Amino acid sequence: MTEQHAFDMTCPLPLAQYPRVLMAHGGGGRLMQQLIEKMFRAAFGNTVQNHDAARLDIPQARLAMTTDSYVVRPLFFSGGDIGALAVNGTVNDLAMAGAKPLYLSNSFILEEGLEMETLWRVVQSMRAAADHAGVSIVTGDTKVVERGHGDGLFINTTGIGVIEHDFFIAPEQVKAGDTVLLNGDIGRHGMAVLSRRENLTFDSEIESDTMPLWETVQDLLAAGVRVHCLRDATRGGLAAVLNEIATSAKMQIDIDDTAIPVDAAVKSACEILGLDPHHVANEGRFVAFVAAEDKERARDIMNRHNPRRDAACIGTVLHGKSGLVTLKTAIGGQRILDMPSGELLPRIC
Amino acid sequence: MTEQHAFDMTCPLPLAQYPRVLMAHGGGGRLMQQLIEKMFRAAFGNTVQNHDAARLDIPQARLAMTTDSYVVRPLFFSGGDIGALAVNGTVNDLAMAGAKPLYLSNSFILEEGLEMETLWRVVQSMRAAADHAGVSIVTGDTKVVERGHGDGLFINTTGIGVIEHDFFIAPEQVKAGDTVLLNGDIGRHGMAVLSRRENLTFDSEIESDTMPLWETVQDLLAAGVRVHCLRDATRGGLAAVLNEIATSAKMQIDIDDTAIPVDAAVKSACEILGLDPHHVANEGRFVAFVAAEDKERARDIMNRHNPRRDAACIGTVLHGKSGLVTLKTAIGGQRILDMPSGELLPRIC
Numbered sequence: 212m213t214e215q216h217a218f219d220m221t222c223p224l225p226l227a228q229y230p231r232v233l234m235a236h237g238g239g240g241r242l243m244q245q246l247i248e249k250m251f252r253a254a255f256g257n258t259v260q261n262h263d264a265a266r267l268d269i270p271q272a273r274l275a276m277t278t279d280s281y282v283v284r285p286l287f288f289s290g291g292d293i294g295a296l297a298v299n300g301t302v303n304d305l306a307m308a309g310a311k312p313l314y315l316s317n318s319f320i321l322e323e324g325l326e327m328e329t330l331w332r333v334v335q336s337m338r339a340a341a342d343h344a345g346v347s348i349v350t351g352d353t354k355v356v357e358r359g360h361g362d363g364l365f366i367n368t369t370g371i372g373v374i375e376h377d378f379f380i381a382p383e384q385v386k387a388g389d390t391v392l393l394n395g396d397i398g399r400h401g402m403a404v405l406s407r408r409e410n411l412t413f414d415s416e417i418e419s420d421t422m423p424l425w426e427t428v429q430d431l432l433a434a435g436v437r438v439h440c441l442r443d444a445t446r447g448g449l450a451a452v453l454n455e456i457a458t459s460a461k462m463q464i465d466i467d468d469t470a471i472p473v474d475a476a477v478k479s480a481c482e483i484l485g486l487d488p489h490h491v492a493n494e495g496r497f498v499a500f501v502a503a504e505d506k507e508r509a510r511d512i513m514n515r516h517n518p519r520r521d522a523a524c525i526g527t528v529l530h531g532k533s534g535l536v537t538l539k540t541a542i543g544g545q546r547i548l549d550m551p552s553g554e555l556l557p558r559i560c
Numbered sequence: 561m562t563e564q565h566a567f568d569m570t571c572p573l574p575l576a577q578y579p580r581v582l583m584a585h586g587g588g589g590r591l592m593q594q595l596i597e598k599m600f601r602a603a604f605g606n607t608v609q610n611h612d613a614a615r616l617d618i619p620q621a622r623l624a625m626t627t628d629s630y631v632v633r634p635l636f637f638s639g640g641d642i643g644a645l646a647v648n649g650t651v652n653d654l655a656m657a658g659a660k661p662l663y664l665s666n667s668f669i670l671e672e673g674l675e676m677e678t679l680w681r682v683v684q685s686m687r688a689a690a691d692h693a694g695v696s697i698v699t700g701d702t703k704v705v706e707r708g709h710g711d712g713l714f715i716n717t718t719g720i721g722v723i724e725h726d727f728f729i730a731p732e733q734v735k736a737g738d739t740v741l742l743n744g745d746i747g748r749h750g751m752a753v754l755s756r757r758e759n760l761t762f763d764s765e766i767e768s769d770t771m772p773l774w775e776t777v778q779d780l781l782a783a784g785v786r787v788h789c790l791r792d793a794t795r796g797g798l799a800a801v802l803n804e805i806a807t808s809a810k811m812q813i814d815i816d817d818t819a820i821p822v823d824a825a826v827k828s829a830c831e832i833l834g835l836d837p838h839h840v841a842n843e844g845r846f847v848a849f850v851a852a853e854d855k856e857r858a859r860d861i862m863n864r865h866n867p868r869r870d871a872a873c874i875g876t877v878l879h880g881k882s883g884l885v886t887l888k889t890a891i892g893g894q895r896i897l898d899m900p901s902g903e904l905l906p907r908i909c
Contacts, residue, residue, distance in 0.1 A: 239795025239841070240900040244804075264626035264657035266723065277613035278665035278718055282703045308613035316627035316718050320669070354631045356907065360711040365703075369627055369665050369718035374615065446588025455593075492588070551589040558705065 232325040237355025246353060250327075254334040255317075255341075255348045265349035267314055269373060275310035277301055278369040284558045286333065286364060288407040290399075290418030293366060294336030296494060296560060299421050300445065301370040302344045306425040307441040307497060309380040309432065310372030312344060317368050318352040322361035333364060344423035346370070376432050382459030384439040390506040391464060391526035392499045394427060394513040395420065396472035397449050401491035402480050404559045411484075415476045422495035427516040436509045437502035444496050445560055447551050450489040452498055453526075453536045454550045463531025466548060467539045472521040489538075490551040492559045500528065581674040586704030595702060599676075603683040604666075604690075604697045614698035616663055618722060624659035626650055627718040633907045635682065635712060637756040639748075639767030642715060643685030645843060645909060648770050649794065650719040651693045655774040656790040656846060658729040658781065659721030661693060666717050667701040671710035682713060693772035695719070725781050731808030733788040739855040740813060740875040741848045743776060743862040744769065745821035746798050750840035751829050753908045760833075764825045771844035776865040785858045786851035793845050794909055796900050799838040801847060802885045803899045812880025815897060816888045821870040838887075839900040841908045849877065 235242040281297040291299075302312040317337065321330065341348055403419040405411070424443065431438055440460070442452040449471070457464045473481075473488050481488045501509050506524050513522035538548040584591040630646040651661040666686065670679065690697055752768040754760070773792065780787055789809070791801040798820070806813045822830075822837050830837045850858045855873050862871035887897040 234906045235901075237795075238900065238906065239797075239800050242901070243795075244899070264624040264653045264659065264719075264721070266657065266659075267623045267625055269623055274616045274618055274720075275613040276616055276663060276665055276718075276720060277699055278667045278716065279701045280667040280669050280703045280714075280716055282669060282705050284709075304613045308615065310613065314625060316625055318627045318629040318716050318718075320629050320631060320714055350626055352628045354629045354714075354907075354909075356631050356711060359708070362705060362709040365629075365669055365714070367627065367629055367667050367716035367718070369625075369667075369716070370613075371623075371625060371720065372613070446586075446592075448588075451588050550593070551587065552584075552591070557583045557587065558703075560703075 230327055232321045232323055232327065232330070232355055234323050234355050234357065237321065237353055243353065250331060250334060251351055254338045267349065269313065273374040275305050275308040275372045275374060276369065277304035278367065279304065280365060280367040281560060282362070282365050282558055283404060283560050284362065285407055286329065288419060289403045289416050291421040292333060292336050293364065294333040295340040296421055297366040297368045298337050298340035298344060299423050299494060300560060301368040302346060303424045303443045305370050305372035306428045307443050309376065309378055309428065309441065310374045311429065312346045312370055312372045312425055314349045314371045315341065315346050315368050316350045317348050317366065319354070320361055320365040321353065321355045322363050323355055323358045325363050330364065344425065378432060378438055380438055380441055382440050382456045385456060385460035385462055385500045385528055386439060387462060387528055387530045388503055389439055389500045389528040390503045390524050391466065391528065392501060392506060392509050392513065392522065393471060393525045394497055394522045395517045395519055396474050396521050397444065397493055397496055398473055398477040398481065398488035398491040400494040401556050401559045402477050405556055406480065413476050413480050417474070417476050417480065420493055420495035424495065424497055427513055430512045430515065431499065431509055434508060434512055436505045436512070438499055440500040442498055444493045444498060446492050448490045448492055450548050451550055453548060457536050458534040461533040462528050463533070463535045464526055464528055465537050465539065466526035469541050470523045470525045472523055489548060491556065494560065579676055581670045581672055581676065581679070581704055583672050583704050583706065586670065586702055592702065599680060599683060600700055603687045616698065618662065622723040624654050624657040624721045624723060625718065626653035627716065628653065629714060629716040630909060631711070631714050631907055632753060632909050633711065634756055635678065637768060638752045638765050640770040641682060641685050642713065643682040644689040644770055646715040646717045647686050647689035647693060648772050648843060649909060650717040651695060652773045652792045654719050654721035655777045656792050658725065658727055658777065658790065659723045660778065661695045661719055661721045661774055663698045663720045664690065664695050664717050665699045666697050666715065668703070669710055669714040670702065670704045671712050672704055672707045674712050679713065693774065727781060727787060729787055729790055731789050731805045734805060734809035734811055734849045734877055735788060736811060736877055736879045737852050738788055738849045738877040739852045739873050740815065740877065741850060741855060741858050741862065741871065742820065742874045743846055743871045744866045744868055745823050745870050746793065746842055746845055747822055747826040747830065747837035747840040749843040750905050750908045751826050754905055755829065762825050762829050766823070766825050766829065769842055769844035773844065773846055776862055779861045779864065780848065780858055783857060783861060785854045785861070787848055789849040791847055793842045793847060795841050797839045797841055799897050800899055802897065806885050807883040810882040811877050812882070812884045813875055813877055814886045814888065815875035818890050819872050819874045821872055838897060840905065843909065
């Protein structure tokens with residue numbers, strides 16, 4: 212979908228003249244001006260301001276700020292691309308802090324020789340994702356590095372959001388008795404990137420789950436669900452975020468593995484490759500720690516924003532052993548769900 | 561000075577165990593946690609918050625936001641390094657918007673194999689520069705790319721500042737009759753980087769001018785100097801910023817070349833290399849367009865923050881030809897000062 216959108220519009224840079232990025236596109240002179248005017252401003256519109264810094268009027272004093280650099284390889288994969296990821300990933304970090312995403316900055320590190328067509332597709336995808344998530348890209352920067360000193364294209368987006376409620380959402384707020392909710396199936400993003408990178412084909416194509424999460428969070432808060440902690444399960448997957456929260460909250464978390472939705476294609480791909488889906492990155496999945504009495508309402512709200520409708524209550528918080536995450540398996544046993552310790556799937560975001 | 565500071569403290573990561581960056585340092589697991597805890601939090605202190613997004617309380621609704629990625633090569637040069645640059649450059653973009661810098665985000669793209677010692681020196685330098693500029697680094701991110709797909713270390717910093725006055729500082733505010741001020745000599749940053757990169761030695765070492773500019777701007781505003789536009793002369797040098805402002809303001813700018821301070825070492829290095837100092841990047845130099853009656857006061861304030869005390873009134877704005885920048889030369893002629901069009905000095909910031 213993203214790719215189709217990108218090709219709907221024609222890149223306004225004279226591609227015949229400059230089909231590839233030159234060092235001078237980062238030099239502060241005419242060519243950089245042209246790139247900014249004809250490509251970035253054409254895509255991001257008037258929300259990008261002329262000056263090096265954007266002026267923002269924010270009718271609120273409590274803000275959240277987050278930053279992420281995106282180095283995913285390949286740049287395009289089933290269900291998304293680096294541009295959509297760079298918007299959704301940063302929007303989601305704000306959402307996980309309970310903040311409504313408002314503004315993004317956008318900085319490119321381009322490798323000399325990158326095809327302008329590729330850059331244009333990415334920029335178009337960012338614009339579409341920003342529109343979808345309801346954020347404005349207000350300021351930017353472009354650097355060019357010599358061929359062989361980068362990898363096509365890296366993006367940094369930094370986001371500012373506003374906190375419009377009085378919930379304090381943080382690992383320290385997690386309480387014994389809280390229910391752990393998951394807003395849908397895990398492992399698709401990492402496997403979508405990996406299968407494209409390694410040219411693996413499975414029976415059915417695995418699509419990244421990349422999507423913005425603010426609307427789900429907003430609805431949870433608006434419904435009065437007592438949300439204690441939110442965290443998106445990106446690098447390190449579900450296992451990493453559960454372990455981090457158990458450690459910060461000084462609590463034990465018991466997870467029922469049979470309650471965690473995993474797509475059949477992801478499951479078999481993980482089996483073939485010897486990967487644990489709990490360790491695989493997601494880009495549209497998060498865990499919410501909520502008061503047990505609110506769990507059904509929370510799950511229903513999550514499903515409103517999930518076409519698969521497979522949000523689930525996957526576990527419980529208890530005093531137990533601080534920092535421990537246990538997994539009740541399908542055959543009835545219980546094992547420790549540990550932090551991933553090596554680098555299983557590099558460059559998935 | 562930066563280097564000395566870095567070596568004053570010992571990197572708390574077990575360097576014997578991990579003397580170089582591994583892919584797993586970006587993987588979301590244990591090693592990444594260790595890097596964040598033992599290196600970044602050790603350096604940046606408690607201002608870095610635990611969660612992916614930082615919560616900020618800002619007692620003001622008018623903000624400025626700016627972003628920059630830093631790809632300077634080499635990482636260390638006379639008078640500075642990529643870390644100091646990444647702080648000062650972003651702080652200065654806020655200052656140029658008339659905003660007091662408050663918060664920075666900080667995102668690293670590390671190349672597998674980077675020496676931890678190098679990273680630690682850069683991190684220490686960032687901390688020192690942030691302290692000096694009075695800003696807090698509040699949130700961060702780390703990605704690792706495979707050997708050969710990056711260049712040691714890239715940094716993105718994004719800054720938020722607060723606008724506490726009612727001046728509107730922008731190119732459109734520039735008026736005919738305005739005086740153009742420059743806060744000191746030009747060309748040192750670009751030549752310091754270039755001479756280190758190309759192993760050039762000159763009679764006297766050229767030191768980068770990197771420094772934070774907010775205090776100078778704050779004093780100009782506090783003194784009631786009618787500041788219409790501010791711009792730091794980074795990539796593309798003085799020539800690029802004057803041309804950009806002349807174009808945005810739809811005015812002509814007449815510059816007196818003999819009034820522009822250029823260090824003798826920079827001048828002779830530029831002559832040897834066939835470079836025009838007007839095109840060479842600076843990291844602590846800016847132009848201010850102010851009401852003519854305020855020019856002496858403005859220059860005196862600039863000199864308070866410049867040990868060389870060589871701030872100067874270098875030109876005047878007139879209706880003339882929109883977008884034109886002229887240069888009165890030492891031999892009494894006049895020539896057009898054009899935008900730099902090629903890529904003379906790549907990777908100087």
